[in-house]
Amino acid sequence: MELNKLLKTLLVVAPIFALGACSSTDSASDASGSESGMDGGSYGGVETGSAAGMMTAEEQARMKQEQLRRENVIYFDFDRSEVSPQSEETLMAHGNYLVENPSVRILIEGHSDERGTPEYNVALGERRAKAVAKYLQSMGVQPSQMSIVSYGEEKPQDLSRTDEGFSMNRRAVLVY
Amino acid sequence: MKRILKWAVLLGAVLTVPARAALDIVITEGVDAARPIAVVPFVWQGTGPVPSQISDVVASDLTRSGTFKPLDPRGLPQSGIASLAEFAPQQWSGINAEAAVVGTIKPYGPDQYLVTFDLIDLIKAQAGQGVQNKQELLLESRQTVITSAQFRQYGHRVSDIVYEKLTGIRGAFLTRIAYVLINHGDKVPYRLMIADYDGYNEQMLLRSPEPLMSPSWSPDGRRLAYVSFENRKAEIFVQDIYSQNRVKVSSFPGINGAPSFSPDGKTLAVTLSKDGQSEIYTIDIATKTTRRITNHYSIDTEPSWFPDGRSLLITSERGGRPQLYKVELDSGKLTRLTFDGEWNLGGSITPDGRHIVFVNRTNGKFNIARMDLETRFMQVLTSTRLDESPSVAPNGTMVIYGTTHQGRQVLAAVSMDGRFKARLPVGQGEVKSPSWSPFL
Numbered sequence: 001m002e003l004n005k006l007l008k009t010l011l012v013v014a015p016i017f018a019l020g021a022c023s024s025t026d027s028a029s030d031a032s033g034s035e036s037g038m039d040g041g042s043y044g045g046v047e048t049g050s051a052a053g054m055m056t057a058e059e060q061a062r063m064k065q066e067q068l069r070r071e072n073v074i075y076f077d078f079d080r081s082e083v084s085p086q087s088e089e090t091l092m093a094h095g096n097y098l099v100e101n102p103s104v105r106i107l108i109e110g111h112s113d114e115r116g117t118p119e120y121n122v123a124l125g126e127r128r129a130k131a132v133a134k135y136l137q138s139m140g141v142q143p144s145q146m147s148i149v150s151y152g153e154e155k156p157q158d159l160s161r162t163d164e165g166f167s168m169n170r171r172a173v174l175v176y
Numbered sequence: 177m178k179r180i181l182k183w184a185v186l187l188g189a190v191l192t193v194p195a196r197a198a199l200d201i202v203i204t205e206g207v208d209a210a211r212p213i214a215v216v217p218f219v220w221q222g223t224g225p226v227p228s229q230i231s232d233v234v235a236s237d238l239t240r241s242g243t244f245k246p247l248d249p250r251g252l253p254q255s256g257i258a259s260l261a262e263f264a265p266q267q268w269s270g271i272n273a274e275a276a277v278v279g280t281i282k283p284y285g286p287d288q289y290l291v292t293f294d295l296i297d298l299i300k301a302q303a304g305q306g307v308q309n310k311q312e313l314l315l316e317s318r319q320t321v322i323t324s325a326q327f328r329q330y331g332h333r334v335s336d337i338v339y340e341k342l343t344g345i346r347g348a349f350l351t352r353i354a355y356v357l358i359n360h361g362d363k364v365p366y367r368l369m370i371a372d373y374d375g376y377n378e379q380m381l382l383r384s385p386e387p388l389m390s391p392s393w394s395p396d397g398r399r400l401a402y403v404s405f406e407n408r409k410a411e412i413f414v415q416d417i418y419s420q421n422r423v424k425v426s427s428f429p430g431i432n433g434a435p436s437f438s439p440d441g442k443t444l445a446v447t448l449s450k451d452g453q454s455e456i457y458t459i460d461i462a463t464k465t466t467r468r469i470t471n472h473y474s475i476d477t478e479p480s481w482f483p484d485g486r487s488l489l490i491t492s493e494r495g496g497r498p499q500l501y502k503v504e505l506d507s508g509k510l511t512r513l514t515f516d517g518e519w520n521l522g523g524s525i526t527p528d529g530r531h532i533v534f535v536n537r538t539n540g541k542f543n544i545a546r547m548d549l550e551t552r553f554m555q556v557l558t559s560t561r562l563d564e565s566p567s568v569a570p571n572g573t574m575v576i577y578g579t580t581h582q583g584r585q586v587l588a589a590v591s592m593d594g595r596f597k598a599r600l601p602v603g604q605g606e607v608k609s610p611s612w613s614p615f616l
Contacts, residue, residue, distance in 0.1 A: 107408075114562055114564075114580070114585075115542060115562060116498070116519070116521065116535070116537075116542065116564070117478065117491070117521050117522035117535055117564045117565065118389055118390065118564060118565065118608070118609060119389070119390060119433050119434040119447060119477050119478050119491075119522070120475065120477055120478065120491060120498055120521050120522065122389075122410070122431055122433050122447075122454075122477075123431065123433075123447070123449075123454040123475040123477050124475070126430065126431055126449055126454065127475070148430065149405070149408060149409055149410070150410070150431060151387055151405065152389075154387035154389060154405075155387060156360075159360060159583075160583070161562070161580055161583050
């Protein structure tokens with residue numbers, strides 16, 4: 001009887017702890033609090049839910065930037081070297097980080113698919129890497145923070161030689 | 177000591193066997209148009225088994241030339257004939273072939289062999305009555321002493337003589353090819369290789385964890401210029417293929433690419449992007465002095481020398497799409513050469529200076545094409561997939577190039593008239609960027 005009461009109390013209290021833990025953390029590791037919520041749910045087959053962490057707008061923005069920065073590959077259209085609108089968000093995340101951290105340096109690799117000749121593709125890959133560098137520079141990243149290498153078609157990511165494979169290989173990679 | 181030697185020999189065998197298989201030729205087109213010829217197995221005049229059959233090398237060379245089609249030796253009217261003296265013209269009357277090669281191999285001394293061969297005119301023999309003396313049937317006759325290590329090489333020499341006698345064109349059988357072999361799964365995937373033109377005697381010149389590109393021969397066939405990314409940037413090296421001595425010739429910021437030796441061997445034409453966009457420069461190999469040749473905001477690359485050494489053929493995007501241009505070194509005067517198809521790039525000039533061979537893109541397909549510089553007539557030579565890196569044989573009869581077959585990069589060859597086509601499949605990995613050596 002006593003035990004039962006204690007359990008009931010725990011069931012109510014545990015999610016509150018979970019919520020508290022969530023709002024007090026400013027790391028991006030656990031936004032939903034589901035891990036701690038599941039602890040509470042392990043009693044008697046009950047599951048608990050929780051509200052999303054209360055993050056400030058600033059925290060949310062920083063988290064999103066971090067996620068975007070994990071994307072370090074920018075893809076290009078065939079024989080083109082313009083940064084596509086879809087890639088801009090990712091590039092801006094890298095740019096903001098590099099502006100805030102002027103001591104951080106990156107290598108921008110330019111790549112192409114295997115159509116055309118190897119040396120033409122080296123030139124094309126460099127143009128892509130330069131387009132990325134120019135974009136970042138326009139955000140305030142210092143030229144000294146960036147170096148460029150073009151591998152052309154020599155380091156394909158996808159060896160299938162299909163149209164999808166080619167589109168995976170037409171890329172610039174930001175290497176920290 | 178003996179044991180070590182045994183192991184070394186065994187290891188050698190293990191290493192060379194797959195290398196040989198790496199470049200087995202498959203003729204895909206053009207056998208019907210080839211001229212029949214009889215290559216009679218050379219007569220072995222020693223004891224024990226013949227060390228190596230020279231006539232096999234000759235038959236295989238003549239087949240690979242695309243010009244000749246050796247008849248099945250089992251169907252020949254006479255076998256075991258050593259020379260013209262044993263040749264019986266009446267027995268060959270029904271044989272559809274223009275000439276017969278006969279010869280002998282005889283022990284001559286310690287590790288020395290005397291090789292003789294006669295090239296017999298079958299057309300004249302079959303004409304019959306006009307021939308007073310059998311000697312009139314002799315087109316060529318040679319004898320030479322070789323060592324056991326020189327059997328293949330001498331076979332190529334015989335092929336050169338036969339080919340030139342019957343076509344009037346110098347044979348290119350004593351030549352080599354350089355190429356890049358890639359095994360993407362390996363820790364050290366990139367290898368710069370050379371081999372005899374037929375894939376035998378494959379040797380590795382350099383192995384690197386980072387890409388190797390664009391090997392190009394010096395005119396004396398002793399050195400190779402190539403691009404290496406071993407220092408995480410593009411750099412141009414020149415390597416002596418015998419001494420292994422390597423010299424870094426170009427390591428500017430950005431692209432250092434597309435090296436090509438001038439006809440006198442003293443200068444490299446290259447692509448550099450040190451001043452902004454990719455442009456054509458020449459570099460004096462001894463002094464490292466650079467001279468800028470082109471100046472345009474679009475891509476200029478892939479320089480190749482005209483035989484007189486006074487102009488370069490280049491790929492330029494200045495017209496909106498990659499096309500081939502001729503640029504004069506002294507005046508800087510630029511002339512556009514190609515207009516057919518969507519793209520034309522990666523060009524080189526045939527040894528006679530009359531044609532250019534390049535990659536043409538039409539309807540999105542990349543194939544090897546040839547254009548007559550005088551008439552401007554362009555002919556697409558190949559129908560394989562994703563063709564690139566054409567390199568012309570020093571006698572101008574054949575083009576070797578990189579292509580994609582069953583999802584892998586392989587080498588292929590096509591005759592200058594587009595009739596003969598062959599594939600050189602690989603055992604393992606991908607092969608690309610072939611470069612045909614000059615005459616050796």
